[in-house]
Amino acid sequence: MKISCEIIRDLLPLYHDGVCSNDSKALVEEHLAYCDSCRADLEAMTQRLPLNDAKQNMYEAEAVKNLSIRWKKGMMKSLVKGSLLTLAIIVLVVLIGYSLLDFKVVPKP
Numbered sequence: 001m002k003i004s005c006e007i008i009r010d011l012l013p014l015y016h017d018g019v020c021s022n023d024s025k026a027l028v029e030e031h032l033a034y035c036d037s038c039r040a041d042l043e044a045m046t047q048r049l050p051l052n053d054a055k056q057n058m059y060e061a062e063a064v065k066n067l068s069i070r071w072k073k074g075m076m077k078s079l080v081k082g083s084l085l086t087l088a089i090i091v092l093v094v095l096i097g098y099s100l101l102d103f104k105v106v107p108k109p
Contacts, residue, residue: 003031008038016045 008031014020016026040107 003027005035005038009041012038012042012045012058016042
């Protein structure tokens with residue numbers, strides 16, 4: 001059975017981690033027996049990440065984490081500001097409405 005390399009490349013990470021089904025595993029192994037390109041992709045997955053790249057990835061992950069924290073703080077500040085502004089507008093509308101109730105219109109003679 002001829003399976004396209006794209007499908008096998010989608011299954012390779014699952015195969016590499018050992019979490020694919022037995023049928024998928026057999027399918028991947030059958031394909032790897034005759035496809036050098038997919039076999040090379042699997043070999044690339046098994047190689048360790050160089051230490052410099054790992055440090056760079058850790059730095060980038062920390063930067064994303066810090067950015068996420070700042071974004072969440074900004075969202076909380078915006079929520080508080082919006083809530084206070086809404087409350088102030090409601091109070092203003094109530095006060096204006098109450099003052100208009102006391103306003104008496106005198107008809108012209």
